[in-house]
Amino acid sequence: MSKTGFKELIVWQRAKTLAVTIYELTDHGSMRRDYGLTDQMRRSAVSVPSNIAEGDERGTDKESVRHFFIAKGSLAELLTQLEIAKDVGLASVVDVEPIAAECTEVGKMLGALIKARRHSILRSAVLTLGVGMTVGFLLPLIFHL
DSSP states (O other), X not given: OOSXXXXXXXXXXXXXXHHHHHHHHHTSHHHHHOHXXXXXXXXXXXHHHHHHHHHHHSSSHHHHXXXXXXXXXXXXXXXXXXXXXXXXXXXXXXXXXXXXXXXXXXXXXXXXXXXXXXXXXXXXXXXXXXXXXXXXXXXXXXXXX
């Protein structure tokens, strides 16, 4: 868990803003009439900050990382849905490109957060198991997170 809570995480703030942007995009024009795609885009967008928040509030870094990966998966879903909306003429390139770019940036931030939390897990494992442990024993811990 972050020291100050998930609302202080910049990645959560940007993901929440992204979700609001998706709600605004899907509330206009032909997107408003396509309930299926609109609903799925909204669900994917809301899932990102929700999983960041849940992950940050979890008791262990291992649980946190799991939720951060779910958030990354939701970002990939959202990017796919944006591409589909553009390709079928429900959203313009002008609307989609900046949102897609923000998805990519949030994904990079999530990747950095995952890396930091994984490093914390490894550091904890070394401290708990003792510095004398061999790298061969620690590698399975790293790759099963």
